[in-house]
Amino acid sequence: MARLLLFNKPFGVLSQFTDRNAPAGRATLSDFIAVPGVYPAGRLDRDSEGLLLLTDDGRLQARIAEPRFKLPKTYLVQVEGDPQDAALEPLRKGVRLKDGMTLPAGVARIDPPDLWPRDPPIRVRKSVPDSWLRITIREGRNRQVRRMTAAVGLPTLRLVRWSVGDWTLAGIMPGAFAQIAA
Structure with a gap:
């Protein structure tokens, strides 16, 4: 069964697990989520807050993130x-x-x-x-x-x-x- 995480992303946090190309110190998902194998389904800007969905199921991730599904x-x-x-x-x-x-x-x-x-x-x-x-x-x-x-x-x-x-x-x-x- 697929896992789905409902994460309340704080202001200033990147919607990714690493920040390789940026200055050190920017918060990422890895600072809050230690669940292996899950990936964001869509994005939320660094200066936005709120619901970010993460899943370990590629088809569910596509259904959530793809604009053609108009969720x-x-x-x-x-x-x-x-x-x-x-x-x-x-x-x-x-x-x-x-x-x-x-x-x-x-x-x-x-x-x-x-x-x-x-x-x-x-x-x-x-x-x-x-x-x-x-x-x-x-x-x-x-x-x-x-x-x-x-x-x-x-x-x-x-x-x-x-x-x-x-x-x-x-x-x-x-x-x-x-x-x-x-």
Whole structure:
């Protein structure tokens, strides 16, 4: 039976087990996970937090990571600004980025979620409000959510991937993982 790890990747951690080409001292998955034979199914940027799935099953890894399967990924996103519903409409229809149009995203304003503090904290500007969005996408372009929010004038301050498909981060603290049978 395949193993699946649900890892809550902290801010600043690379989504790989080694960092051969970078300066020493950057955190990697090997600093948190000592389970042999598992590999990330997809990526999560170093400056993003949240759910990263790892598995020892190549077919499951492909099903999770391959864009053609369009597995929904939901993010809790703190943005700069106070968007009204009309400002979010372009995200719901698809946004033109340098690499083409995105698929429509599910977008909703939400109350600030009950999350762990980020280390280091986000920058706060007294003169600029911020707000939280829940964004669900079905593709996985490089830094896609950040580029989408920037394209509509809402720079991302904090990005937490909350779920991939039916798997969620619920109950998993930063730096910890839950192992389940897949």
